[in-house]
Amino acid sequence: MERSPITRRSRGTGRVRIEDVARAAGVSTQTVSRFLRAPAQVGPEASARIAAAILEVGYVPNLVAGSLASNRSRIVAIIVPTLANPVHAQPVQGLSDALRPQGFQVLVGTTDFQAETEAALIHAFIGRRVDGLAVTGGSFAEPSRQLLEAAGTPVVQLWELPEQPFDMTVGLSNAAIGARMAAHFAERGYRSLAVIGHAEASDTRSAGRVTGYCAEAKRLGLADPLVLLPQRPMLIRDATPLLDRLVIQGVEAVFCTSSQLSVVLLLNTRRLGLAIPSDLAIGGIDSDFATLVDPAITAIRVPAYDVGLKAGRLLLRRLAGEPVPERRIDTGFTFIQRGST
Amino acid sequence: MERSPITRRSRGTGRVRIEDVARAAGVSTQTVSRFLRAPAQVGPEASARIAAAILEVGYVPNLVAGSLASNRSRIVAIIVPTLANPVHAQPVQGLSDALRPQGFQVLVGTTDFQAETEAALIHAFIGRRVDGLAVTGGSFAEPSRQLLEAAGTPVVQLWELPEQPFDMTVGLSNAAIGARMAAHFAERGYRSLAVIGHAEASDTRSAGRVTGYCAEAKRLGLADPLVLLPQRPMLIRDATPLLDRLVIQGVEAVFCTSSQLSVVLLLNTRRLGLAIPSDLAIGGIDSDFATLVDPAITAIRVPAYDVGLKAGRLLLRRLAGEPVPERRIDTGFTFIQRGST
DNA sequence: TGGCGCACTGTTAACGCTAACATGAAGCAG
DNA sequence: CTGCTTCATGTTAGCGTTAACAGTGCGCCA
Missing domain, CATH: 3.40.50.2300 (Response regulator)
Structure with missing residues (x-):
């Protein structure tokens, strides 16, 4: 079984390799490699020639090969x-x-x-x-x-x-966020609190905020906050019944655990003739729109x-x-x- | 210059390689490779043994090496x-x-x-x-x-x-967006149009919309729209002077080329006692908040x-x-x- | 003057995979 | 039974880079 000598087609990509740079600069490939990764280790003349050679031949290092070799x-x-x-x-x-x-x-x-x-x-x-x-x-x-x-x-x-x-x-800490808002409400003199969260169990973020809020309210000697957990994402038409409920329960301040929620709520208070914050105070999570509405919404900004x-x-x-x-x-x-x- | 035989430290990463799978499955590395890239080319028994071997040895293919080899x-x-x-x-x-x-x-x-x-x-x-x-x-x-x-x-x-x-x-086509809004305004009977864009020259998107809007207005025989190009990004306090200007000029409908702009504008009309759309019609670019305000904003949705x-x-x-x-x-x-x- | 260290450069052998080619067995038409 | 194709698998040689090691030459100090 005689094997014919190299007739195998080359797999080369035809692109410029480090070897082409090395040849043009008159150095070894390793020196070029060092020039790219640790220039301080390469002498000034060699550096100059390599830099020129890279431009001359239009070399773009193959980072895939580099990754494989260097792990x-x-x-x-x-x-x-x-x-x-x-x-x-x-x-x-x-x-x-x-x-x-x-x-x-x-x-x-x-x-x-x-x-x-x-x-x-x-x-x-x-x-x-x-x-x-x-x-x-x-x-x-x-x-x-x-x-x-x-x-x-x-x-x-x-x-x-x-x-x-x-x-x-x-x-x-989402609990700290909830606690901070509860403390703020207490400080401003609101006694009857509520919180609107998110029902989905997988949303641990909202759950943590609700928990922290209620815990802080308790610690401050306030009545247990009313906890509302709408099933669906909040839509504009969901706001009115929620607001009705808050008013009926005599809630003075409500914390919305998501940014959109507070805006939706606030935009709908006007229809019901509610004055903010005297009839109802609203706190939320910050977003671009928290400052666009009137009044602007007191909010906690999370540093995403x-x-x-x-x-x-x-x-x-x-x-x-x-x-x-x-x-x-x-x-x-x-x-x-x-x-x- | 006698060279000592291989005392060189191994560079291996200690991770499981395709060779380990091949050995465990009793096939060549190439067959394992094919099993992963083109399973149809591998026979059923070999496939079963390879699949078992992969789980057994905990193999995760090195895609870096694969990329280098396959280009x-x-x-x-x-x-x-x-x-x-x-x-x-x-x-x-x-x-x-x-x-x-x-x-x-x-x-x-x-x-x-x-x-x-x-x-x-x-x-x-x-x-x-x-x-x-x-x-x-x-x-x-x-x-x-x-x-x-x-x-x-x-x-x-x-x-x-x-x-x-x-x-x-x-x-x-941003020009088409502008034209569409102008056509809508014309169809609704608004005769005196305006557009609020963005002054920065690099924002070709806004520029295209403004251009298309004005061109369509002209084509429909309307007067040249009032073109406003605020320098800064729109803030809430910028809205009132802009609105004043629109009212003074007798503008009936305005197109805002960015999504936030239209919301800001609309939220501020109430303070000035403007009724929407009878005193001023507002069209914009769609966003979550376009439907949260009252009235909801007529908008063009770009399919990002x-x-x-x-x-x-x-x-x-x-x-x-x-x-x-x-x-x-x-x-x-x-x-x-x-x-x- | 010799020995040592340092700065720089070169040589060799991987890194872990796949393309290209080779082989062998099975199927199948004539 | 021959010659051809198809299917499944194996063998070989890279892909383009860098780690590890091996000089080489120079300066400096004892």
Whole structure:
């Protein structure tokens, strides 16, 4: 069985390689590689010739090959439920801004709130050998945990502050948000409180806010707040019955745990002839529209951009091999008093 | 110069490789590779043993190595100005949804409207050997064009409809949007029109809408609309002087070229005692809040999600080697009449 | 003057996968 | 039974880079 000598078709991509640069500059490929990754290690004449050669031949380094050889991809992935909601899109922006200066790129995956999609994304991202991963929410399924542990990929959870994070976490306390609003209402002299949350059990964020709000009301000696949990997302026509209910119950101040809710509510008070805040005080979560309505809405601003930014910085520190003393970062939140309370 | 035999430290990552699966299943690595990429080519017994072996040894394919060998990364990149604005975040979601089922991942880059950042991102993405690229807006700088042409990467431009796209494009005509609103106003009997746009020259979107609006007004024999181009982004306190101006000039209907603008304007009409639409009709661009105000705002909905989705499908067709007859896709837009006109 | 360290550059062998080609067995028409 | 095709699988040689190691030459100090 004689084998014919190399007649095999070349697999080359025809693109400029590091070798072409090396030849044009009269150095070895390794020197070119060093020039790109650690310029300080390369002498001035060689640097000048390499820089010229790169422009001359039009070289764009193949980062895929580099990743394979170095076992570092310089890619960080982020998993969010959806990009349609700015509260989830902003952390992606923050992460991207933190990482870009260091030459990292961001892979995004959206789950549409499906746990199995999240698991599939984690699998795919580990396959891509991402250097780090940011995941919205607090809990992964067991196979994902094992996968991540086996891969040793640094992971940051976003928005949650579990006592024992899986690896690292950046978030804030929703209970503290609720408590802060309750304390504000108490301070302003409102005695009869209510809160409108979200019925879906998976929305732990809203649930935490409701819990913190009620706990603080109790601690301050107020009556138990009226807790309303509409089933559906809030629409404009749902506002009137809700408001009726609040008025009938003699509620003086209401906290809406989502940003849209407070705006919808406020826009509908006028129809019922309610004066804000004298007949009813409204507190909510901040958004662009909280300041557009009249009166502007007292609100708590959650630092969505910061969550991503700080997650990115945490990952960078870890990837640089620096110690990360604080594996659990509380971003806090901002309370903004406006006319509605 | 005798060289000592292999004492070199292994560079292996210690992770499970395709070879481990092959050994456990009693087949060659190539068969495992085929099982993963083209299962139909692998016999049933071998398939069963490979599937079992993968679970047994906990194999996660290294897609970086695969990309290098096959020269296909199964990554598509998208460049947007910012993710803070839903109109730009939505196409990312659409692209992601179109590509995920086919095993593609999405790399996002944000430019913050800086041309040089865009160029740097394009360079980095080509270095990553992305299989396709979606870019917001119509024009790249010359070095980027050359880079993209040399790399042969399929490119979709988003939001624009140039006569001669660089490669492919998915967008809509802003002039048509303006014209549609002008036609609507004319049809409803409004004779004295105005438009509030955006002064920044880089905002070609707003400029196109203004142009189309005025052209259609002229075509319909109406007087030239009053064109207002506020310098700053619209704040609540800017609304009153603008409204004053509209009233003084006897304007009957105004078109706001951005979504927030129309809401701000409408929310401020009440203070001035203006009745909508009898004293002033307001048309705008759709957003969540267009239906929350009273009256709800007649608006044009731009299909941001669809722009990304269709861009993704276009790229997929191209990457599958299918012919792409329509390199220029007009997504159109939706006109929604509500109470404000 | 010799020895040592430092700065710079070069050589070799992976990294983990897949394209291209090869092989062998089975099917099948003539 | 021959020659041809098809199917399933194996073998070989990269893909383009970087880690690890090996010089080489120079300056500096004892």
